[in-house]
Amino acid sequence: MQQSDLFGPESNGHDADVVNYPLIDGELILYKNVFSPLQAKHFFDVLMAEVIWQQDYLNFGGKSITIPRLQAWYGDAETAYTYSGLTLHPRPWSPALECIRQQVMTLAGEEFNSVLINRYRSGADSVAWHQDNEPELGQNPIIASVSLGATRSFHLKHKRYKRGENQLRRIIDLPDNSLLLMRGSLQHHWYHQLPKTRDLVGERINLTFRRIL
Numbered sequence: 001m002q003q004s005d006l007f008g009p010e011s012n013g014h015d016a017d018v019v020n021y022p023l024i025d026g027e028l029i030l031y032k033n034v035f036s037p038l039q040a041k042h043f044f045d046v047l048m049a050e051v052i053w054q055q056d057y058l059n060f061g062g063k064s065i066t067i068p069r070l071q072a073w074y075g076d077a078e079t080a081y082t083y084s085g086l087t088l089h090p091r092p093w094s095p096a097l098e099c100i101r102q103q104v105m106t107l108a109g110e111e112f113n114s115v116l117i118n119r120y121r122s123g124a125d126s127v128a129w130h131q132d133n134e135p136e137l138g139q140n141p142i143i144a145s146v147s148l149g150a151t152r153s154f155h156l157k158h159k160r161y162k163r164g165e166n167q168l169r170r171i172i173d174l175p176d177n178s179l180l181l182m183r184g185s186l187q188h189h190w191y192h193q194l195p196k197t198r199d200l201v202g203e204r205i206n207l208t209f210r211r212i213l
Contacts, residue, residue, distance in 0.1 A: 016107065016179070021170060025158065026186025030172065031107055031179040034146065040177035044148040046096045047205050053119055058084050068196075069125040075114030079212040083134055090114060097207075104144045104209050108181055112144060112209035120152065120204040123197035129157070133187045136212050142183040144209040147174040150202040154180065156192045174206075 017032040035043065053070040073081055073088035074097055081088045093101065097115065105112055118127065132143050151173050158168035174180060182192075194206075 021172070023170070023186070023190075024167075025184075025189035026182065027184040028156070028170070028172075028186065029181040029183075030174075031181070032175065032177070034103065034107065034177055034179045037177070040148060043096055043100060044176075044205060046094075047117070047148070047207075048119075048203070050094060050096065051117055051119075052091060056086055056088075058086055069127065070119040070121070072117045073114070074117065075212065079114040081114060081116065081134070081136065081210070081212060088116070100146060100207065101209060104146060104179060107179060108142065108144050108209075110142050110144070110183075110211070112211050114212050115207050115209045118206045118208070120150070120194070120206065122203070123199055123201045126196040127194045129191040129193045131187050131191055132182075132208075132210070137187075137210060138213045140183070140185055141187050141210065142181070143187070145174075145180040145182070146207040146209070147176060147178045147180070147204065148207075149176055149204040151175045152194055152201065152204055153197070154192065154194055156190050158190055 016034050019030040019032070021028040021030070034040070051072045051074075053072055055070060056067045057064045058067060059065070071088075073090050074093055075081075075090035076093075077090070079090045081090075101112060101115065120126070132141055154172045154174050156170040156172075161168040172180070
């Protein structure tokens with residue numbers, strides 16, 4: 001199969017399996033089998049090789065802290081993104097990223113003009129509890145999170161969560177070739193994280209599509 005076909009109509013998005021998670025204060029939807037297996041593998045390989053990965057640092061209390069993963073920011077012109085004091089400036093869309101973006105917008109029914117790409121090299125790479133609620137994302141931001149590669153566990157907890165309140169906590173496995181859609185008021189009321197694991201896991205690429213206003 002030629003590369004143009006991999007970026008083309010073989011996409012499996014319309015046949016994606018859909019799981020709606022009951023959630024107060026927000027919406028959480030998981031789409032599985034977003035692309036054909038061949039496309040998903042191809043996108044993983046292309047992104048691994050072509051994305052300009054960078055090791056970023058955050059400053060806390062005068063100390064420089066290494067972010068425990070590699071990341072990159074791509075998007076339309078003038079879609080700079082700032083979180084935790086770190087400002088990311090967009091690189092232009094590649095053919096592979098544009099193809100993934102189009103499929104994600106079709107499934108989500110939303111427009112996205114930027115994407116934060118994270119590379120988790122092993123179980124030691126992670127992202128701590130946080131909310132995607134920066135001002136440039138708008139009042140009720142929609143985050144569309146694509147997973148390629150190794151399965152990792154995604155944790156959510158409500159702001160009112162107390163130990164033992166299972167209805168205010170969710171743990172979801174995010175498999176290869178899946179899309180997790182977070183929307184509504186979720187970013188106001190819920191924190192989420194991808195914790196470290198001692199399990200032997202392979203590399204994972206996560207693309208979180210956003211709309212910068």
